[in-house]
Amino acid sequence: MDSFLLKDKFIGSMLGTHIGDALGMPVEGKGYEAIEKNFGEIRDMLDARLGAGTYTDDTEMMIALAESLVEHRGFNGQDMAQRFADNFNPDRGYGSGTIQALFMIKSGMPWEEVGERVFYGGSFGNGSSMRVAPIGALYYNSPVKLHEVACLSSRITHAHILGMEGAALQAMAVSKAINLHPHKNVDARQFIDDLIRSIPLEADIYKPKFKVMEAILETPDDKKVVVEMLGHDSSAPNSVPTAIYSFLTHTHDFEEAVVYAVGLGGDTDTIGAMTGAISGGFHGKSRIPSRWLEILENGRKGRDYIEMLAVKLWKMTSVDS
């Protein structure tokens, strides 16, 4: 693939996370009917806790994850865990399990032990899937490594097999989107079949989700069915497939995919972030609406910083290959 297109896609995937996160945050927890009734379609960033265009835990953790990958030229568990803890800003809306994990990390517990202690047997929330775009980008042409690093990065806070495989599926979806040419049609069934093949036996629960996804590919406007069948809560099995579906039913346009994802209600910032990561990886930054890019927060670790991290990851792939 053309190297500058690849660079554009890396940036698109990470800024796509920020955009979906920021667009979804103001309506987090609301149902799709309530959103429709009170807001109609959400196409512009509404005012939010920290202002319009600000990000939540999803993007904050993605930044820490990317910083660690760049600094160590790959995965380093202790460093990544430490960066999650160092970047932690309680105003960004973290889940209770992740907060628990971050405090254990801060207290000096080795990273391998933390995840198992969050809930019984580890969390299968979507908190490790939402931050995984940089792994999908960095390992876009090494699927085995991608799976390994996605699972390890998840284990720090979400050690349940369904949490880890959710992160792996999301990372794989991002990498597949990066590998596709943005001006060609996406074969949604092929995309789904490839993902199904990557699911290990222990995470079998994801398979029927993808089968259902295939069956309802033509009817995304029936939100009731989509939400009932795929889910929109904060568990990985009930949100990662939903984000992949939001992309696959709106491959022609970044904006349509993210607006659709947020419109499904529920865990809107995370489903928006994950859809934005996949769709941004497909289209690249150049096909993301500029009115959205312009409104993103741009302080010390804001939009430009995220773009710089994406460029560093891109440079790592051209040196290593």
Ligand SMILES: [Mg+2]
């Ligand atoms: Mg969030």
